[in-house]
Amino acid sequence: MLFNSYPFIFLFLPITLIGYFVLVRLNHLAPVIWLALASLVFYSVSNWQFVLLLLASVAFNYVIGGLLISKRPRPASRAAALTIGVAG
Structure with a gap:
């Protein structure tokens, strides 16, 4: 559609x-x-076959976003999470 x-x-x-x-x-x-x-x-x-790929991408980005807004990680950890999120 x-x-x-x-x-x-x-x-x-x-x-x-x-x-x-x-x-x-x-x-x-x-x-x-x-x-x-x-x-x-x-x-x-x-194309219903790619819905699982879309859901996996959403879950991955949700986890990365949670790491980025977390108050615990050090700036180096946030930079690593951001790099992985952009590259992934």
Whole structure:
């Protein structure tokens, strides 16, 4: 599915936006989860075989981000985490 295709414009985008604006009234976490799941669905429509690769990349970047914002590591550890995150 492309961004300029009719299924995206008239089906996927409205459902995603309606879901987002309904969930944003409940709390702050639900719309984030909704958009993440909608992104995975959008990505999997074109080629579902790479969804695991995308999830692995998200998990890797989440761990690296956690290391970067942690208060414990020394500056050298943060620099190493940043280097690994950019290279990985």
